[in-house]
Amino acid sequence: MNKIETKAFIQEKFAEYYRLNSASIDPPSSLANREFAFLLFKERMMLRHKGVKNAEDLRTLLKTVMPSDVYYSSAHYEKPEEEMEAKGWLGADLVFDIDADHIPTPCGKQHDTWLCNNCGETGQGAHPEKCPKCKGLKFDDKSWLCEMCLESAKRETLKLIDVLTRDFGLSPQEMTVAFSGHRGYHVHVEDEVVQTLDQMARKEIVDYMIGIGLEPRLHGLEGDLGPNLEEAGWRGRIAKGTYEILLNTNAEQLEKMGLKQNIVNSLINQRDKILESWKSRGPWRMKIVSSESWKKIVQKAIENQSVKIDTVVTTDIHRLIRLTNTLHGKTGLKKIHVSASDIERFDPLKDAIAFKEDKISLVVFEAPEFRLGDERYGPFKNIEVELPTAAALFLLCKGAAQVKEEH
Amino acid sequence: MANSYLEPILIRAEARVEEAILSNIIETRSPKDDVEISSFPIAVMLVAASANSHLKRRYAVAEAKRVSNLLKDESEEKIAAVARNFNWNIKIVKFNVDALTYNFALSFPHFLRNAATIQDAKWKLINRLMLNGEVYLTKNEASRLLQEEVRRYIEGKLNTEVGALPQNVMERVERLKRLFNEIKGKIPSEEIPKEVMSDAFPPCIRELRKSALAGRHISHVGRFTLTSFLINSGMTVENVIECFRPASDFSERMTRYQVEHIAGGRGSRTKYIPPKCDTLRTHGVCPGMDEICSNIHHPLTYYKRKLRTIKTAAKTPTVPRE
Numbered sequence: 001m002n003k004i005e006t007k008a009f010i011q012e013k014f015a016e017y018y019r020l021n022s023a024s025i026d027p028p029s030s031l032a033n034r035e036f037a038f039l040l041f042k043e044r045m046m047l048r049h050k051g052v053k054n055a056e057d058l059r060t061l062l063k064t065v066m067p068s069d070v071y072y073s074s075a076h077y078e079k080p081e082e083e084m085e086a087k088g089w090l091g092a093d094l095v096f097d098i099d100a101d102h103i104p105t106p107c108g109k110q111h112d113t114w115l116c117n118n119c120g121e122t123g124q125g126a127h128p129e130k131c132p133k134c135k136g137l138k139f140d141d142k143s144w145l146c147e148m149c150l151e152s153a154k155r156e157t158l159k160l161i162d163v164l165t166r167d168f169g170l171s172p173q174e175m176t177v178a179f180s181g182h183r184g185y186h187v188h189v190e191d192e193v194v195q196t197l198d199q200m201a202r203k204e205i206v207d208y209m210i211g212i213g214l215e216p217r218l219h220g221l222e223g224d225l226g227p228n229l230e231e232a233g234w235r236g237r238i239a240k241g242t243y244e245i246l247l248n249t250n251a252e253q254l255e256k257m258g259l260k261q262n263i264v265n266s267l268i269n270q271r272d273k274i275l276e277s278w279k280s281r282g283p284w285r286m287k288i289v290s291s292e293s294w295k296k297i298v299q300k301a302i303e304n305q306s307v308k309i310d311t312v313v314t315t316d317i318h319r320l321i322r323l324t325n326t327l328h329g330k331t332g333l334k335k336i337h338v339s340a341s342d343i344e345r346f347d348p349l350k351d352a353i354a355f356k357e358d359k360i361s362l363v364v365f366e367a368p369e370f371r372l373g374d375e376r377y378g379p380f381k382n383i384e385v386e387l388p389t390a391a392a393l394f395l396l397c398k399g400a401a402q403v404k405e406e407h
Numbered sequence: 408m409a410n411s412y413l414e415p416i417l418i419r420a421e422a423r424v425e426e427a428i429l430s431n432i433i434e435t436r437s438p439k440d441d442v443e444i445s446s447f448p449i450a451v452m453l454v455a456a457s458a459n460s461h462l463k464r465r466y467a468v469a470e471a472k473r474v475s476n477l478l479k480d481e482s483e484e485k486i487a488a489v490a491r492n493f494n495w496n497i498k499i500v501k502f503n504v505d506a507l508t509y510n511f512a513l514s515f516p517h518f519l520r521n522a523a524t525i526q527d528a529k530w531k532l533i534n535r536l537m538l539n540g541e542v543y544l545t546k547n548e549a550s551r552l553l554q555e556e557v558r559r560y561i562e563g564k565l566n567t568e569v570g571a572l573p574q575n576v577m578e579r580v581e582r583l584k585r586l587f588n589e590i591k592g593k594i595p596s597e598e599i600p601k602e603v604m605s606d607a608f609p610p611c612i613r614e615l616r617k618s619a620l621a622g623r624h625i626s627h628v629g630r631f632t633l634t635s636f637l638i639n640s641g642m643t644v645e646n647v648i649e650c651f652r653p654a655s656d657f658s659e660r661m662t663r664y665q666v667e668h669i670a671g672g673r674g675s676r677t678k679y680i681p682p683k684c685d686t687l688r689t690h691g692v693c694p695g696m697d698e699i700c701s702n703i704h705h706p707l708t709y710y711k712r713k714l715r716t717i718k719t720a721a722k723t724p725t726v727p728r729e
Contacts, residue, residue, distance in 0.1 A: 166539070167540075169538075232538040235504075
């Protein structure tokens with residue numbers, strides 16, 4: 001099958017999913033006030049400003065439109081079907097998006113590839129500033145997802161839930177956590193008190209999460225004083241982050257923070273004494289580190305403790321969000337709810353599988369080794385294989401394969 | 408209104424507004440309580456009748472500051488009562504951290520609604536002690552935060568329609584407007600010249616423009632910032648579109664649509680201005696500050712400042728040759 005036929009094949013599979021699973025598609029709260037949007041397969045165009053009356057209406061739409069991706073507005077509108085200016089904004093859920101794209105991951109995204117548009121040179125990871133071969137500046141990027149990406153995203157999500165719970169006082173019932181179906185997680189807060197927060201207020205919440213604008217002196221770091229491990233909020237986080245750096249970091253990493261050789265040596269040689277100091281008033285008054293060097297360590301501590309959220313999603317009060325239990329056009333996996341208490345055990349590569357029956361024969365161009373469910377597949381390179389539907393659709397959606405012609 | 412009973416109230420009302428114009432705060436008061444109390448709604452009426460948004464803002468701030476200053480000396484209970492009047496979810500507490508005593512715990516949405524517009528670093532949420540959804544405040548801080556609430560309340564009152572007023576009252580309104588314009592006239596407003604001076608661009612815009620011209624990918628926030636800045640610096644829509652041409656996914660139709668929209672030529676007809684420095688930092692657009700940056704909050708203010716220094720440098724006479 002060629003590219004166009006493969007696309008039609010994927011669409012047919014997606015449509016089949018919506019026919020068989022329509023009962024699992026639940027509309028969001030305040031349904032009548034939400035805008036819906038559908039990304040169309042063939043046209044790659046977004047059908048926007050759709051209103052939905054009830055769950056049945058939504059399920060019928062999915063079966064007839066047969067979209068590649070389904071979204072609804074985080075905002076509530078008086079008239080969701082009108083143009084943006086005439087919608088009448090009433091409020092918006094507070095939404096957080098955690099995506100491996102925004103997190104430095106241990107895999108270094110080596111599974112992502114780039115292609116120079118000018119000379120055809122390819123490479124791994126994020127594209128370089130200039131093509132090493134022709135100095136070209138334009139690239140096509142292809143993203144992949146691996147267990148390390150997903151694990152990093154999960155760690156950040158846990159950090160986010162922790163801050164929302166302890167600092168923002170939200171209970172697990174007030175948060176909805178979901179795996180996005182690709183490289184990340186979404187956390188929604190629908191509580192009444194956040195609905196009418198404006199962009200400025202949401203920006204302040206973003207800064208709180210990502211550690212922007214934090215002034216250590218306003219958290220008790222002044223002279224030889226500093227916060228303690230058991231303190232709340234960012235005070236405690238600064239202490240905890242500093243503690244972890246002093247406990248775990250080796251000489252090379254400390255030097256990378258811009259610390260001088262003699263300070264690095266004292267920190268390593270006196271590690272026991274430093275750790276002991278946390279039992280009383282912390283290491284802040286120990287003379288081995290100058291206040292300039294404390295600043296560097298604390299800066300790194302803040303960076304480590306911050307939550308790497310997508311800043312644009314949270315500040316955008318008109319954002320479109322993927323609907324739960326619908327498919328992700330880049331993977332064929334579904335967006336799925338995760339209970340906040342169960343997230344540690346959640347396995348996105350297993351629990352988000354939407355297709356559980358049948359097999360499909362493919363021609364795979366190139367794909368690294370990957371896991372789906374309990375099976376491992378690949379690596380593949382220019383090979384014909386028969387794979388379970390979920391794994392096959394994953395490769396097809398990623399553009400790494402085509403359906404084999406049937407003769 | 409020419410009534411002798413009302414005359415002192417009208418005089419006091421005008422004095423309130425005059426003080427707001429001249430001192431930015433209202434500190435005097437009439438020795439007669441009934442005059443003082445009645446003069447407030449009358450002063451509001453005078454300012455509302457001026458239909459001047461800058462004067463309304465000035466007056467609302469001045470009255471709000473007065474309330475805030477008065478509250479600082481009141482009991483915690485009184486402050487909490489006023490706050491609850493504005494539907495604040497606030498608790499009286501006693502909580503010592505370092506040398507500070509916090510007297511109040513305020514739910515974070517109410518904090519954000521009022522603090523997000525205050526520029527000082529200590530009002531950023533991330534620099535506050537927040538626990539369980541509550542932000543801790545000293546008595547002075549709670550009063551300062553209430554100032555914002557009071558200001559918005561008064562601004563709301565100032566924006567109500569005023570019917571026809573008697574001539575002697577309108578004369579006072581006109582007098583206050585003249586006074587305000589005189590005072591305002593003394594502060595030179597900085598205009599942006601017609602000619603675009605790229606040497607005066609702030610670091611963020613220089614970086615974004617360099618990336619655009621090199622065809623590198625720019626985030627959505629970055630593209631909006633660059634476009635709105637260039638439009639506001641006086642660049643034509645055509646020249647702005649040219650900046651984006653080197654991008655690998657450049658589409659003239661899409662770019663023209665977006666640039667014209669930001670320039671106010673489409674749809675809502677509003678001309679957009681670039682985001683504030685603070686917002687650019689949040690979205691990772693700020694590449695780091697230079698000397699001018701540390702004194703300003705907006706990229707366009709940077710541009711005006713830098714233009715001024717460039718002009719002054721150009722005007723400075725060179726040493727005449729012997």
